[in-house]
Amino acid sequence: MASAARTFTRAIARSNLRPVARSSRFAVPAQTLRSAGRRGYSSEANASKSNSGLFWGIGGLVAGGAAYYFYSSGDVKAKVTGPFVPTQEDYQKVYNEIARLLVEKDDYDDGSYGPVLVRLAWHASGTYDKETGTGGSNGATMRFAPESDHGANAGLKIARDFLEPVHEKFPWISYGDLWTLAGVCAIQEMQGPVIPWRPGRQDRDVAACTPDGRLPDASKGQDHIRAIFGRMGFDDREMVALSGAHSLGRAHTDRSGYDGPWDFSPTVFTNEFFRLLVDEKWAWKKWNGPAQYTDSKTKTLMMLPTDLALIKDKEFKKHVDRYAKDSEVFFNEFSEAFVKLLELGVPFKSEDRYVFKTSE
Numbered sequence: 001m002a003s004a005a006r007t008f009t010r011a012i013a014r015s016n017l018r019p020v021a022r023s024s025r026f027a028v029p030a031q032t033l034r035s036a037g038r039r040g041y042s043s044e045a046n047a048s049k050s051n052s053g054l055f056w057g058i059g060g061l062v063a064g065g066a067a068y069y070f071y072s073s074g075d076v077k078a079k080v081t082g083p084f085v086p087t088q089e090d091y092q093k094v095y096n097e098i099a100r101l102l103v104e105k106d107d108y109d110d111g112s113y114g115p116v117l118v119r120l121a122w123h124a125s126g127t128y129d130k131e132t133g134t135g136g137s138n139g140a141t142m143r144f145a146p147e148s149d150h151g152a153n154a155g156l157k158i159a160r161d162f163l164e165p166v167h168e169k170f171p172w173i174s175y176g177d178l179w180t181l182a183g184v185c186a187i188q189e190m191q192g193p194v195i196p197w198r199p200g201r202q203d204r205d206v207a208a209c210t211p212d213g214r215l216p217d218a219s220k221g222q223d224h225i226r227a228i229f230g231r232m233g234f235d236d237r238e239m240v241a242l243s244g245a246h247s248l249g250r251a252h253t254d255r256s257g258y259d260g261p262w263d264f265s266p267t268v269f270t271n272e273f274f275r276l277l278v279d280e281k282w283a284w285k286k287w288n289g290p291a292q293y294t295d296s297k298t299k300t301l302m303m304l305p306t307d308l309a310l311i312k313d314k315e316f317k318k319h320v321d322r323y324a325k326d327s328e329v330f331f332n333e334f335s336e337a338f339v340k341l342l343e344l345g346v347p348f349k350s351e352d353r354y355v356f357k358t359s360e
């Protein structure tokens with residue numbers, strides 16, 4: 001996979017479709033990029049400026065799913081006498097461990113597990129149904145069949161397995177909290193916006209698995225997007241913002257059947273997905289796989305039918321244009337929508353969200 005990633009990097013280096021602002025960054029793995037000069041979102045002060053719509057309180061103790069774990073080993077040996085109540089600092093340690101593993105395990109796909117971690121957080125959360133209050137990241141029911149075997153979740157075992165050593169090291173964290181925190185970590189470490197996060201998910205058993213069909217089907221159009229995301233409680237603007245996560249990662253023929261990345265920097269969070277959607281010409285790809293689009297110029301990028309629906313639909317297109325023009329607006333609105341996504345259906349005991357420091 002590493003050599004495939006290098007070939008891909010060389011291909012994009014030759015291409016004239018490179019995003020101007022990022023061109024010097026292509027050949028460098030995402031983790032190197034971070035230390036090489038990311039945007040300055042690592043401090044809480046910056047964060048509150050760039051995401052003003054959110055609540056930024058940094059709470060003290062949190063009585064989440066982990067509250068009654070009795071810690072007997074590891075960092076907090078001194079606390080064996082009482083229930084272990086994790087603090088923001090403890091969650092930051094989990095964040096740091098995920099960030100460390102992202103750097104260490106770079107021999108995967110385009111050089112990072114980051115995108116597949118984002119997808120895990122989204123698919124764990126995106127099963128929410130506001131009518132019944134079922135689904136969502138509370139429960140982490142994707143650990144079990146049948147949910148783990150749902151077609152939409154193909155390939156996500158890779159992300160769950162990646163996080164298993166983190167759970168072994170911090171066994172007090174619930175899987176629901178771990179998976180969502182990993183999505184936050186991956187986005188921030190891939191130079192995306194700050195994503196405030198709070199703990200409180202409790203793992204549930206197989207009985208809480210959601211039925212198949214709650215996640216979107218990429219072969220469909222705008223009505224389907226509105227039906228799926230509307231069921232979760234999102235409006236048009238939020239649907240478009242969330243779709244911008246397709247600046248990350250790629251489709252795999254052995255998972256969804258689709259193939260290829262959406263842009264030339266699949267391990268860096270950008271607004272490129274929107275810019276390419278409006279600036280490039282997209283034509284049906286001629287191949288034996290499922291119907292997908294490819295860019296007419298290089299034929300190396302891809303768009304799903306649901307992605308193209310975002311420019312075919314007038315209401316969606318307004319937001320695509322806004323995000324293509326202004327990366328900061330996209331970052332802020334994505335962050336707000338992603339926070340909402342990760343919190344759907346979770347019975348939090350605290351209003352306070354944490355802002356994690358990114359790795360240097």
Ligand code: HEM
Binds near residue numbers: 115119218242246
């Ligand atoms: C209409 C909505 C959506 C559809 C139909 C859709 C569909 C897909 C498909 C088919 C793939 C390829 C999977 C594979 O073959 O590995 C994919 C990948 C991905 N999706 Fe989406 N998606 C949607 C919305 C979202 C949202 C809301 C997010 C996050 C906020 C997201 C994040 C990702 C990421 C990061 C990947 C790359 C995974 C990797 O590289 O392994 N997607 N999506």
